[in-house]
Amino acid sequence: MRPIVAFFDVDGTLTRGHVWRGIMAYFQHHGLRRWTHRLFWAYHFPLFLLYKARVLPQHIARGQWAQHLAWYVRGYSEQRANEVWDWVVNVYLADQWRPVSLERLRWHQEQGHQVVLVSSGPRPLMSRIARHLGVQHVVATPFEVRNGRYTGRARAPVIGPEKPRRAWAYVRAQGWDARPRDAWAYGDAISDLPLLESVGHPVAVAPDAELANVAHSRNWPVLMDKVSSTSPEQK
Numbered sequence: 001m002r003p004i005v006a007f008f009d010v011d012g013t014l015t016r017g018h019v020w021r022g023i024m025a026y027f028q029h030h031g032l033r034r035w036t037h038r039l040f041w042a043y044h045f046p047l048f049l050l051y052k053a054r055v056l057p058q059h060i061a062r063g064q065w066a067q068h069l070a071w072y073v074r075g076y077s078e079q080r081a082n083e084v085w086d087w088v089v090n091v092y093l094a095d096q097w098r099p100v101s102l103e104r105l106r107w108h109q110e111q112g113h114q115v116v117l118v119s120s121g122p123r124p125l126m127s128r129i130a131r132h133l134g135v136q137h138v139v140a141t142p143f144e145v146r147n148g149r150y151t152g153r154a155r156a157p158v159i160g161p162e163k164p165r166r167a168w169a170y171v172r173a174q175g176w177d178a179r180p181r182d183a184w185a186y187g188d189a190i191s192d193l194p195l196l197e198s199v200g201h202p203v204a205v206a207p208d209a210e211l212a213n214v215a216h217s218r219n220w221p222v223l224m225d226k227v228s229s230t231s232p233e234q235k
Helices: 019-029 034-052 058-073 078-090 099-110 123-133 162-173 190-197 209-218
Strands: 005-008 114-122 137-141 143-146 149-154 184-187 201-205
Touching: 005 099, 019 034, 019 058, 019 078, 019 114, 019 123, 034 058, 058 078, 058 114, 058 143, 058 149, 078 123, 078 149, 099 114, 099 184, 099 201, 114 123, 114 162, 123 137, 137 162, 162 190, 184 190, 190 201, 190 209, 201 209
Parallel strands: 005 114, 005 184, 114 137, 184 201
Antiparallel strands: 143 149
């Protein structure tokens, strides 16, 4: 029997909050990396304005954002950075999980589907989130480590067109003979559209305005909080 794959975005899909806010919250809470924080905003605020003005595509703006989060842990050992990732999962995200998405994730696990988290977030943090959720498979943005310490650089972020490319490359690397038409994908933003389009069962979760328009025009299921949820087979 062919395996069935279920891809889940994390920011805004499995969580109501964004993990990048959690990373920043850690350093603000502990009074660390103040100049890094100022530099980050000085660089990214103009890009944010261009994105809001629809000059810059969302996946480009968010992709740079995801890459430059690596600045915050520059020079940290992997062990030291683990304190950051654990704090984000155990403290910041404690009340940020999206119940309707967690219910779907559990349903896929109960069906024996291969659940894969696919996120532009830092891979070490996404691995912590996956472990918290009982998920074994993660595709996320790698942060460069050299001689046991983070360099402050990240490789190409897993966002936009990179999401389905890297997600399906991971599936092939695992040796799964999964068919796209049988696969599921969950996302909340227009930057998740390429991933959603790569599967036979796309689901929009609390979507932004652009993704909501696409989902409506294509009759895709839309999940929102505070509604009675049903299993996918009842949809």
